[in-house]
Amino acid sequence: MQNPKEYIAKNKDRFLNELIELLKIPSVSADPKYSKDVLKASEIIQSSLLEAGCDIAEIHETEGYPIVYGEKIIDPKLPTILVYGHYDVQPAEPLELWDAPPYEPVVKKTEIHPEGAIFARGSCDDKGQMYMHVKALEYMSKTNQLPCNVKFMIEGEEEVGSDNLGIYVAHNKEKLANDIILISDTGMIANDVPSITTGLRGLSYVEVEVTGPNRDLHSGLYGGAVANPINILTKMIASLHDENNHITIPGFYDKVEELSTAERTEMAKAPFSLKEYQAALDIDAVYGEAGYTTNERNSIRPTLDVNGIWGGYIGEGAKTVIASKAYAKISMRLVPNQDWEEITELFKTHFESIAPKGVSVKVTPHHGGQGYVTPIDTIGYQAASKAYETTFGKKPIPQRSGGSIPIVSLFEQELDSKTILMGFGLDSDAIHSPNEHFGVWNYLKGIETIPYFYQYFTEMTDS
Ligand code: BES
Numbered sequence: 001m002q003n004p005k006e007y008i009a010k011n012k013d014r015f016l017n018e019l020i021e022l023l024k025i026p027s028v029s030a031d032p033k034y035s036k037d038v039l040k041a042s043e044i045i046q047s048s049l050l051e052a053g054c055d056i057a058e059i060h061e062t063e064g065y066p067i068v069y070g071e072k073i074i075d076p077k078l079p080t081i082l083v084y085g086h087y088d089v090q091p092a093e094p095l096e097l098w099d100a101p102p103y104e105p106v107v108k109k110t111e112i113h114p115e116g117a118i119f120a121r122g123s124c125d126d127k128g129q130m131y132m133h134v135k136a137l138e139y140m141s142k143t144n145q146l147p148c149n150v151k152f153m154i155e156g157e158e159e160v161g162s163d164n165l166g167i168y169v170a171h172n173k174e175k176l177a178n179d180i181i182l183i184s185d186t187g188m189i190a191n192d193v194p195s196i197t198t199g200l201r202g203l204s205y206v207e208v209e210v211t212g213p214n215r216d217l218h219s220g221l222y223g224g225a226v227a228n229p230i231n232i233l234t235k236m237i238a239s240l241h242d243e244n245n246h247i248t249i250p251g252f253y254d255k256v257e258e259l260s261t262a263e264r265t266e267m268a269k270a271p272f273s274l275k276e277y278q279a280a281l282d283i284d285a286v287y288g289e290a291g292y293t294t295n296e297r298n299s300i301r302p303t304l305d306v307n308g309i310w311g312g313y314i315g316e317g318a319k320t321v322i323a324s325k326a327y328a329k330i331s332m333r334l335v336p337n338q339d340w341e342e343i344t345e346l347f348k349t350h351f352e353s354i355a356p357k358g359v360s361v362k363v364t365p366h367h368g369g370q371g372y373v374t375p376i377d378t379i380g381y382q383a384a385s386k387a388y389e390t391t392f393g394k395k396p397i398p399q400r401s402g403g404s405i406p407i408v409s410l411f412e413q414e415l416d417s418k419t420i421l422m423g424f425g426l427d428s429d430a431i432h433s434p435n436e437h438f439g440v441w442n443y444l445k446g447i448e449t450i451p452y453f454y455q456y457f458t459e460m461t462d463s
């Protein structure tokens with residue numbers, strides 16, 4: 001592989017502008033009001049794949065948003081890399097917290113990104129990271145250096161659970177056959193501390209509804225005499241953790257894999273400053289499960305968090321009322337071996353069982369998925385590690401992430417292949433938050449690193 005740097009430097013402005021055009025489309029999968037935009041994003045991906053050198057790029061319809069499938073098969077005897085990414089984004093709300101509108105991308109310097117970062121919803125998660133692969137293909141294809149076959153599968157429903165992708169994969173096993181799956185939809189430790197994600201947490205997401213009296217009541221006339229659903233709900237939620245911040249759902253930890261001291265010692269070698277972590281979030285202390293470090297709490301340990309809670313009167317001024325209903329959205333991050341459907345069941349049984357007389361409880365599962373861990377003694381990991389070493393001048397650190405990409409474990413199950421998670425985002429890039437951004441340096445570094453993965457993976461597979 002010739003050094004891609006020169007090609008990237010020459011085309012840098014165009015690479016940036018193409019991404020900026022894509023970021024202007026509000027492809028929010030969660031909100032039907034953006035359905036036309038989501039479809040428009042899929043069409044742009046399709047044409048960008050053709051321009052980058054794919055022989056085929058098609059829009060495959062599903063019950064929901066389509067999957068963009070592309071391929072360039074140069075020789076069936078050569079290995080095949082399947083690239084996965086998503087073109088849908090999270091809702092941008094609350095809009096007032098953005099410094100610039102979320103779909104009018106701006107490039108601005110920050111302390112962490114002195115060469116500038118692109119601010120827009122989806123810049124890092126995942127349009128920017130997904131588009132690195134399109135541009136990496138362009139480089140290899142335009143300079144006649146593509147060393148193997150490549151397939152692209154870019155979906156539009158990742159942020160809402162990938163339901164239709166699961167069905168698509170199950171029905172297209174042959175079409176999607178590959179030797180390795182490559183995804184850039186995670187992060188790394190820092191620009192001078194490259195890392196490769198070796199684990200993702202699973203997820204169970206539920207909504208709960210607590211119902212008390214059949215109508216909203218005067219809180220003076222009835223207060224103290226009937227169960228107040230909001231009081232009850234908050235009490236029930238509070239009881240889900242004990243004083244050590246262990247989750248109290250019976251059976252919740254039964255299948256949790258305990259890491260050996262050796263593994264935990266290895267993990268603790270990753271550079272981390274608690275002081276900087278706290279300063280970046282403006283908190284004076286971290287909080288979590290007793291007996292585990294911050295990095296363990298957010299990667300190898302399961303968690304339970306309320307993501308939203310509502311009910312009663314929240315308008316201007318005061319209204320004296322006992323609401324009939326209270327609601328909460330709760331997510332549980334799971335670790336490998338915990339089965340998300342089983343955990344959802346355990347939650348439901350437990351939550352219903354702790355409801356006092358005087359209220360009724362409804363638990364509605366939303367979506368979920370299994371966690372994932374990938375070994376590092378595989379050709380795929382070694383090829384990725386060598387690629388980072390080539391472009392960063394440093395060996396990357398294997399690191400488990402706290403986030404979830406549920407479809408990854410399904411890929412392994414259905415397609416029988418491992419996934420390599422080459423993420424180039426930073427935790428501080430504010431994915432899912434206001435002012436999401438992606439470093440220009442990171443974007444270009446990704447485009448530079450990916451071709452080396454292709455080369456090393458092909459070489460190592462041959463030998
Ligand atoms: N790209 C993220 C997941 C991620 C980010 C993993 C950073 C590791 C590091 C993905 O788009 C995402 O947001 N996943 C959701 C789950 C999904 C089912 C909505 C998540 O983790 O909350």
Ligand code: MN
Pocket residue numbers: 086125126158185
């Ligand atoms: Mn993502």
Ligand code: MN
Pocket residue numbers: 090125159431432
């Ligand atoms: Mn996301």
